[in-house]
Amino acid sequence: MEPVIREAVPDELPALAALYCRVRRDEFFWEPSVGPDDFYRDTRGEAILTAHCGNGGQGGQTAAGFISVWAETKFVHCLYVDAAFRGQGVGRRLVDAAARRFGTPLTLKCMRANTAALRFYEKTGWTVTDVAATEKGPCCVLVRGDVGA
Secondary structure: OOOEEEEOOHHHHHHHHHHHHHHHHHHOOOOOOOOHHHHHHHHOOOEEEEEEEOOOOHHHOEEEEEEEEEOOOOEEEEEEEOHHHOOOOHHHHHHHHHHHHHOOOEEEEEEOOOHHHHHHHHHOOOEEEEEEEEOOEEEEEEEEOOOOO
8 A cells, every 4th residue: 555645743743753762762773762752852843744554543544654854954854664664665755755845955864873774765866975973973964856766
């Protein structure tokens, strides 16, 4: 089933916060513990688009993932896809929807240690434009110029 991409509604933010926490706990080994407050802090002031698939959740579907974008600069702050929905085009569709909504180029930062995410970005048309040293390790800056790259 094709995911439905739409703007997040306030009632589903707790479920998105839970998804955010699950992914970070499972995959961001360089980060200390994380909680729902981190989701609200990290997405404050940002537009959030969600991908919904299958049964359950808002409108009879389950939140498979979300993307949050600081619209003024077209900066993707968060892109999270539930492990159960990976490899089904959810992440690509979220990025494509953000590019259509906010324009391009989109930019983001990704820790070099996040190898699965970097593989996804490489496969979906993102280009590493810089690598900066941070206290948590090297961080890549990536740009994606066109929709559906």
